[in-house]
Amino acid sequence: MTQAVQTFGGDRDRRSWASAMARGAAxxxxxxxxxxxxxxYVKTKPQCExxxxDLSGHRADDAPPYITIIIVGHVMIPLALAVKQLFDPPITLQFAIWLPLITLASWALLPASKGAMIGLQWANRMHGFAGPDADPEADV
Ligand SMILES: [Zn+2]
Known part of the structure; x- marks a missing residue:
């Protein structure tokens, strides 16, 4: 049976994507x-203290904002619609409630989603986390 993921040694080199993403999100x-x-705020350190x-090889790029938009949108929009249907508050009150909540939720979630994305890249040995034996031309 062929192993799908190339490893660079024993158990020490196995990387758990779940714990890496949780650490990054924290x-x-x-x-x-x-x-x-x-x-x-979201500026990555060049290396872990x-x-x-070496953290400089990550390529989170636009993924964290997309993840943030998807999560915040899928939570806040149904809540806003439910409040509208149940209580029908004035539009100014809705703006006063939802705009700060959406802004704060996005502000809080963006670094966590970027950290989780960096953790996922590290766990999968992507980009700059491929290891010393990686082919520099095989950037996926
Ligand atoms: Zn470290």
Whole structure:
């Protein structure tokens, strides 16, 4: 039976995507879970201050904003529609409620989704997380 994922050694080199994404979502290094992932709001540190993992090779790009929009939209829009149907508040009150909530939810979720995306890339050895034996031309 052929192994689908190439490993670079024993159990030490196995990477759990679930724990890596959880660590990233908590703004922590996907490898050690101790070092901070960001130096600013969503500016990634060049390397982990705890384990030295090179974080510069990630390519989260536009995925975190898309994930944030999808999650916030799928939570807030049904809530707004339900409030409209049940209570029919004035439109100014709806703007006063939903705009700050949507802004705060997006603001809070964007770094978490970027961290989770970096964790997923690290767990799958994508881009700059491929390891020292990776083919630099085989960027997927
Ligand atoms: Zn680390």
């Amino acid at each position: 703004h922590k290094c996907p490898e050690c879970g101790r070092g901070k992932l960001f130096s600013g 705890s384990c030295g993992l």
